[in-house]
Amino acid sequence: xxxxxxxxxxxxxxxxxxxxxxxxxxxxxxxxxxxxxxxxxxxxxxxxxxxxxxxxxxxxxxxxxxxxxxxxxxxxxxxxxxxxxxxxxxxxxxxxxxxxxxxxxxxxxxxxxxxxxxxxxxxxxxxxxxxxxxxxxxxxxxxxxxxxxxxxxxxxxxxxxxxxxxxxxxxxxxxxxxxxxxxxxxxxxxxxxxxxxxxxxxxxxxxxxxxxxxxxxxxxxxxxxxxxxxxxxxxxxxxxxxxxxxxxxxxxxx
Amino acid sequence: xxxxxxxxxxxxxxxxxxxxxxxxxxxxxxxxxxxxxxxxxxxxxxxxxxxxxxxxxxxxxxxxxxxxxxxxxxxxxxxxxxxxxxxxxxxxxxxxxxxxxxxxxxxxxxxxxxxxxxxxxxxxxxxxxxxxxxxxxxxxxxxxxxxxxxxxxxxxxxxxxxxxxxxxxxxxxxxxxxxxxxxxxxxxxxxxxxxxxxxxxxxxxxxxxxxxxxxxxxxxxxxxxxxxxxxxxxxxxxxxxxxxxxxxxxxxxxxxxxxxxxxxxxxxxxxxxxxxxxxxxxxxxxxxxxxxxxxxxxxxxxxxxxxxxxxxxxxxxxxxxxxxxxxxxxxxxxxxxxxxxxxxxxxxx
Numbered sequence: 001x002x003x004x005x006x007x008x009x010x011x012x013x014x015x016x017x018x019x020x021x022x023x024x025x026x027x028x029x030x031x032x033x034x035x036x037x038x039x040x041x042x043x044x045x046x047x048x049x050x051x052x053x054x055x056x057x058x059x060x061x062x063x064x065x066x067x068x069x070x071x072x073x074x075x076x077x078x079x080x081x082x083x084x085x086x087x088x089x090x091x092x093x094x095x096x097x098x099x100x101x102x103x104x105x106x107x108x109x110x111x112x113x114x115x116x117x118x119x120x121x122x123x124x125x126x127x128x129x130x131x132x133x134x135x136x137x138x139x140x141x142x143x144x145x146x147x148x149x150x151x152x153x154x155x156x157x158x159x160x161x162x163x164x165x166x167x168x169x170x171x172x173x174x175x176x177x178x179x180x181x182x183x184x185x186x187x188x189x190x191x192x193x194x195x196x197x198x199x200x201x202x203x204x205x206x207x208x209x210x211x212x213x214x215x216x217x218x219x220x221x222x223x224x225x226x227x228x229x230x231x232x233x234x235x236x237x238x239x240x241x242x243x244x245x246x247x248x249x250x251x252x253x254x
Numbered sequence: 255x256x257x258x259x260x261x262x263x264x265x266x267x268x269x270x271x272x273x274x275x276x277x278x279x280x281x282x283x284x285x286x287x288x289x290x291x292x293x294x295x296x297x298x299x300x301x302x303x304x305x306x307x308x309x310x311x312x313x314x315x316x317x318x319x320x321x322x323x324x325x326x327x328x329x330x331x332x333x334x335x336x337x338x339x340x341x342x343x344x345x346x347x348x349x350x351x352x353x354x355x356x357x358x359x360x361x362x363x364x365x366x367x368x369x370x371x372x373x374x375x376x377x378x379x380x381x382x383x384x385x386x387x388x389x390x391x392x393x394x395x396x397x398x399x400x401x402x403x404x405x406x407x408x409x410x411x412x413x414x415x416x417x418x419x420x421x422x423x424x425x426x427x428x429x430x431x432x433x434x435x436x437x438x439x440x441x442x443x444x445x446x447x448x449x450x451x452x453x454x455x456x457x458x459x460x461x462x463x464x465x466x467x468x469x470x471x472x473x474x475x476x477x478x479x480x481x482x483x484x485x486x487x488x489x490x491x492x493x494x495x496x497x498x499x500x501x502x503x504x505x506x507x508x509x510x511x512x513x514x515x516x517x518x519x520x521x522x523x524x525x526x527x528x529x530x531x532x533x534x535x536x537x538x539x540x541x542x543x544x545x546x547x548x549x550x551x552x553x554x555x556x557x558x559x560x561x562x563x564x565x566x567x568x569x570x571x572x573x574x575x576x577x578x579x580x581x582x583x584x585x586x587x588x589x590x591x592x593x594x595x596x597x598x599x600x601x602x603x
Binding site: 129140145169172224 | 538
């Protein structure tokens with residue numbers, strides 16, 4: 001039996017510790033000068049793919065994919081240092097970021113081209129917080145989906161996933177090929193070691209453009225404005241528990 | 255700005271008119287004549303999930319007629335129950351146990367069949383685990399760019415949603431003919447669950463097979479109010495130090511207030527509290543009357559889930575903790591002393 005071909009799509013996003021800056025014209029978030037990192041949920045996806053291989057699930061190849069500006073390539077190198085075998089970068093120089101539907105259409109082409117049979121994505125990217133791409137890809141491919149995974153087990157062609165749902169967890173089972181999206185509790189991503197970072201530089205990285213896939217990914221949503229959320233009024237500090245109860249009563253919260 | 259306000263006032267007036275006099279033909283504009291909403295209702299074990307009614311509240315803002323949809327075993331009785339909810343014109347139900355678990359692989363074809371049959375322009379669902387799971391799949395199959403977790407509706411095609419963990423608010427206009435939208439539960443008031451009289455109709459059932467099999471579930475049992483919709487939430491963080499301390503201090507305080515229990519990611523990751531209690535960007539969004547937290551520093555990701563609370567109160571020993579920048583009432587002190595004292599004083603009141 002030949003092994004699995006795993007695809008892990010990743011995204012370069014503003015580092016999770018930073019606050020986004022909204023431009024003066026209120027048309028966009030301007031973060032170009034700020035530190036970017038791999039979307040935290042995508043780190044979990046790579047870690048899971050690598051752990052599956054370490055748990056002796058037969059895996060032929062782990063491919064990492066990203067679509068974005070030239071700098072997103074760094075994220076692919078990081079992913080390869082963590083254990084992915086090769087990278088594909090669809091370079092997008094200008095214009096708006098792809099929407100989840102556009103990414104899903106692009107990924108469908110990549111899945112077909114790479115003959116992937118398992119795609120592991122993060123459950124959401126921490127910039128647009130949409131949480132759509134994995135489910136959309138599953139729909140377009142007609143594959144089963146397991147979202148918000150906190151545990152994944154693969155035996156032969158059957159995948160059992162524990163999912164986080166409102167109020168607890170739920171277990172589902174399906175046969176490959178399949179789409180999984182990762183939740184925070186799935187694993188704890190490792191750090192890349194220096195030797196692995198050096199080795200990753202020699203791993204293959206394919207460079208592509210949107211034209212190579214012949215896709216119409218025109219945005220469907222037009223940004224009207226981006227604004228700051230309403231600030232909260234500065235509160236007061238109280239000296240003791242009685243002060244807290246008094247103040248809460250005053251505010252009508254008790 | 256004024257024109258937007260005027261439009262929504264007109265729309266509201268239209269809705270009022272339609273609700274009070276269902277026989278009159280309302281004066282729709284040429285655009286909104288086409289507007290028709292399908293609101294996805296959730297059921298569990300044959301019981302309507304009240305939190306999914308937020309789809310109705312949001313639908314009311316849109317202005318067109320609202321059809322509700324429910325599927326599963328016992329869907330007909332759920333439909334009868336939901337028919338009393340104000341604002342719904344019609345309820346379409348599909349009685350079939352295959353939809354009980356809301357598996358997107360067969361629920362998506364079901365929904366698409368009924369969307370096409372009804373010619374709806376707007377499909378609304380709560381931004382719950384179910385809505386998040388099934389709606390994007392439906393959107394992709396209808397070639398529509400879904401809009402997640404909206405907090406406001408500006409017009410028929412313009413919606414407001416938080417991005418970057420709630421640190422920016424994005425207003426987007428959709429050009430899709432069918433708009434799929436999930437709605438943040440805390441952003442719209444619950445509709446009145448009495449006084450409505452919706453017509454009930456059986457929907458079409460394509461009976462698609464699901465390649466995914468539901469195996470089991472393990473839900474945290476609790477007599478406390480539901481975290482997502484509770485009036486009061488008491489939340490604990492890393493400062494509680496252990497599960498024992500969390501269980502010793504937080505539930506009694508929650509009971510004294512009649513509050514739901516929440517937790518920070520740090521507390522959940524350290525095993526102090528169940529995953530389902532996590533409040534934040536990747537957990538639950540809450541907007542209670544009172545959010546009282548102890549031992550939570552107030553990381554961006556946590557604030558994302560609770561900063562729309564009416565009143566925030568915080569107990570933390572670090573006077574510089576970011577939580578104090580959003581707290582209406584802050585008490586700098588040792589939570590191991592202050593929380594029990596607060597619990598006792600609240601109980602004796």
